[in-house]
Each structure stands twice: as C-alpha cells, then as structure tokens.
Amino acid sequence: MSATRRRAFVTSVGDLLASWNLPHATGRVYGLLLVTEEPTSLDAIAAELELSKGAVSTAVRQLDSWGLAKVIPQPGSRRLLVEATGGIESLLEASHSRARTLIAALRDGETLVNPGPAQDRLRDVIGLFAGYVDVGNQILSRHRQ
Numbered sequence: 213m214s215a216t217r218r219r220a221f222v223t224s225v226g227d228l229l230a231s232w233n234l235p236h237a238t239g240r241v242y243g244l245l246l247v248t249e250e251p252t253s254l255d256a257i258a259a260e261l262e263l264s265k266g267a268v269s270t271a272v273r274q275l276d277s278w279g280l281a282k283v284i285p286q287p288g289s290r291r292l293l294v295e296a297t298g299g300i301e302s303l304l305e306a307s308h309s310r311a312r313t314l315i316a317a318l319r320d321g322e323t324l325v326n327p328g329p330a331q332d333r334l335r336d337v338i339g340l341f342a343g344y345v346d347v348g349n350q351i352l353s354r355h356r357q
Contacts, residue, residue, distance in 0.1 A: 218247060222261070232303065234274065237263055241271040242280055245296035251284050253293055278302045301352055308348050311341045 225243025230236040240261050245252070258268045272294050275281035279302035284293040318338045325331045 221247060229303075232307070235271065237261070237267050238271040238274045241268060242275055242296060245275070245281055245294060248295070251293035251295040253291060257294070278306070301355065304348055304352060308345045311345050315341050315345070 222240050222243035225246065226236045226239035229239030229242060240263075241257055244257060244261060254265055254268045254272065257263070257272075258265045261268070263271075272281060272283060272292075275294075275296075276283050280297060281294050282297050284295065286293060315338055318334055318341075322331060322334050322338075325334065
C-alpha cells in the first residue's frame with residue numbers, strides 16, 4: 213500500500229469513528245493499527261501520525277477499553293506495543309446499548325402525550341431505533357457464528 217493511500221485510509225477511519233463520537237486521533241490510531249502488520253510502539257504511532265505521545269497514549273487506552281486494540285507489555289521495559297483486534301463488535305454493542313437507553317427514555321415520553329401526531333412521532337422514532345438494534349443484533353449474531 214502506498215504511503216498516500218495508507219494516509220487516506222487512516223484519515224477515513226478517523227473521520228468515521230469521529231462520527232461515532234470517538235476522538236479523531238483515536239480513530240486515526242485505530243486505522244493505522246489495522247494496516248500495520250506487527251504490533252507497534254506508541255513512539256512509532258506518534259511519529260507516523262504526527263501526534264503527541266500523550267494523544268497516542270490516550271487513544272490507545274480508549275481503543276483498549278473498547279476492545280479494538282490490545283496492549284502488549286514488554287518484559288523488563290516500560291515500552292508497550294499495540295496491535296488492533298477484530299473487536300469492532302464492542303463499538304456496535306455500545307452503540308446498541310445507547311440506542312436501548314434512548315428507546316427506554318422515549319417510551320417514558322409516550323405517557324406524556326395524548327393519542328395523535330406527537331404519539332405517532334414517538335412511536336415512529338422508537339420503531340426506528342428498535343429496528344436498528346434488532347438488525348445490529350442479527351448481524352453480530354451471524355458474525356459470531
């Protein structure tokens with residue numbers, strides 16, 4: 213992969229994950245890890261992405277907490293290596309969890325309105341998010357098989 217295509221890919225992943233409310237730097241780090249063959253150091257990530265080591269460290273902690281990256285300690289050293297995992301399911305599951313919370317709040321709102329347009333709107337939105345969660349669960353279920 214050319215350096216230009218690699219940079220474009222890393223930026224695209226950063227943009228995508230930023231649209232899911234993750235910091236752009238975190239998405240860029242994940243994009244880089246996805247196309248890096250071997251576990252890599254925080255210093256190497258920082259140099260390639262032109263980010264501070266602190267920003268990379270924060271991004272790696274976030275990715276690790278989401279199950280998108282694995283941190284590999286080096287015996288006898290403070291140096292850490294990082295590699296991407298296939299844990300995109302964690303992001304989808306978290307998104308579904310937020311959607312279920314929204315559905316519950318919207319269902320509470322149904323009691324505040326009389327039958328009519330407002331109630332119809334609430335039910336449409338609830339149906340939309342419930343469908344999103346159902347389809348996502350089906351996809352995750354098939355993926356795990």
